[in-house]
Amino acid sequence: FLSGGSQSEEKPMAQVTFDDVAGQENAKREVAELVEYLRNPDKYTALGAEVPHGVLLMGPPGTGKTLLARALAGESGVPFFHISASEFIEVFVGVGASRVRKMFAEAKKRAPCIIFIDELDSVGRVRGAGLGGGHDEREQTLNQILAEMDGFSGHEAVIVLAATNRPDVLDPALLRPGRFDRHVTLELPDLDAREQILKVHARRVPLSADVDMHAIAAGTPGFSGADLKNLVNEAAMAAARDGKRAVDKRHFDDMRDRILMGTVRTLAIHK
């Protein structure tokens, strides 16, 4: 179980770039500032500049936090280490902390690089609230993450991005200077952004002339990026089942209604 799959280094991700992230202009701009540093960290350290290590990506599920982190790796051409914090709480005491330690050690060897911690809130909730009297697995893992964040010398080009959709429950210790002190917010997409996201995901999908992405965007308020990606995919599958060579407006409309009726609880707006 020690070699479990909760951490992995991925290749500079099948080159995800900022173009793959539609909308989210503010978040992209803030994250893009780190590209130059990751490409050329020595330029910064030579001037004694201390670049922040910890960036917290906040926003509802499916708004592109993971995608943005991967795009940063892709744009910078650096290794991407991905760890899902929620998996720590299911393993034995000490294992989560040891995985964190190993991953940071590995990342430092591979610097410049990016560590991405998904679902930070699952280990990062305010301490002392559990039954374990301060010794439970979750707390040890959190303490290890804090120790690792404090352990950077300032010259190591490792950027740690963490994602959460519950910034309100995070232990304030995580947000202190030197830890996750840069905060980037991702929002549910507005009309314009929804249209752009639909277009990104329909890039390789043949569409009938009656498909109007602006109209589909107008009919999907509250959909996240992940919901819109799902809609395009479901519409394409419906068209394939119909034996069509292109996706019609009808396929989009049907699937939108099904998503709204069937899995309405998965939509971020209903959280």
Ligand code: ATP
């Ligand atoms: P969670 O909080 O549930 O982990 P997340 O914010 O990390 O969600 P992602 O996993 O990045 O969201 O999004 C899921 C998928 O939805 C992405 O792989 C991407 O295909 C699509 N998506 C989300 N946001 C966008 C966006 N702004 N532009 C294009 N695609 C998007």
